[in-house]
Amino acid sequence: MNPDLDGAFDAIAEVSPLVNCITNAVTVNDVANAALFWGGLPVMSDDENDVVDMVAGADGLLLNMGTTDEQGVETMLAAGRSAMDHDVPIVLDPVGVGATPARDETAGRLTTDLDIAVINGNYGEITALAGETADVRGVESVGDYSEIARDATAVAADTGAVVVASGATDVVATADRAFEIEAGHELMGQFVGTGCMQGVTQAVFAGAVTDTLDAVLAGTLAYGRAGERAAAGAYGDFEGPASYRTAFLDAIAGLDAAEAAPDEERITELH
Ligand SMILES: Nc1ncnc2c1ncn2[C@@H]1O[C@H](COP(=O)(O)OP(=O)(O)O)[C@@H](O)[C@H]1O
Ligand SMILES: Cc1ncsc1CCOP(=O)(O)O
Ligand SMILES: [Mg+2]
Secondary structure (H helix, E strand, O other), rough: OOOOOHHHHHHHHHHOOOEEEOOOOOOHHHHHHHHHHHOOEEOOOHHHHHHHHHHHOOOOEEEOOOOOOHHHHHHHHHHHHHHHOOOOOEEEEEOOOOEEEHHHOOOHHHHHHHHOOEEEEEEHHHHOOOOOOOOOEEOEOOOOOOOOHHHHHHHHHOOOOEEEEOOOEEEEOOOOOOOOOOOHHHEEEEEOOHHHHHHHHHHHHOOOOOOHHHHHHHHHHHHHHHHHHHOOOOOOOOOOHHHHHHHHHHHHHHHHHHOOOOOOOOOEEEE
């Protein structure tokens, strides 16, 4: 199956979803531009005095815990409560969960106290959230994850979120369905920020497309296709990972539903 890319791109053009991102200091600019280039409106409010009101009028909230601290977690919880009060979908990127106890505790608080619409993490992070043994070094997923679909499903069942486990093959799971998405390029794993930009991609798509699973399948496929089109040179020549990053951002900006649509089916429903 392939998702309704025409519907998703039209919805984003119509809504121009405002997405408040509380995100890490490493990739914040790439996250803002990825949101803008898809057709959303990014705002990076992270002051508790401001963010509660900002989220009240937003279409999406991204919580990326890459460089958060104690105050940052409280701000995320306040922003998340505002999102829940105003039916704003929350996307969680549990960066580095499984690497330290503090990160495990933060992810536990966010998933317990908030009603999360989408969790987008790499294989190691999703496996750690499932309570299974994971090998997360800093923010990198290392190790072998042959049970990733089972573990993503367990996280979905536990939290009610649509779960995206990113890797060479992305896995998307709800409590009762799971999919593999074959899209993307290995160059996407060779610079910092593609996980973070995938998180904000979910927030833009979920901020415009009513059904969260439809939004995530379309957003995940489109994101991978942007990586492929850039790798194919459709957005200019590149010399290595740094210039590929620029081509990749240009691909997000340039991609429309027709270019995002692959020639063959890329999504397999596992169950
Ligand atoms: N070898 C690969 N082949 C295809 N896509 C990849 C590959 N490595 C990473 N990606 C893509 O890059 C994005 C970020 O994934 P990942 O590297 O797992 O996240 P993170 O940066 O959070 O560790 C995802 O869309 C993923 O599909
Ligand atoms: C390196 C680093 N350290 C804390 S957050 C961060 C960025 C992680 O980015 P991504 O998960 O997109 O690779
Ligand atoms: Mg990541």
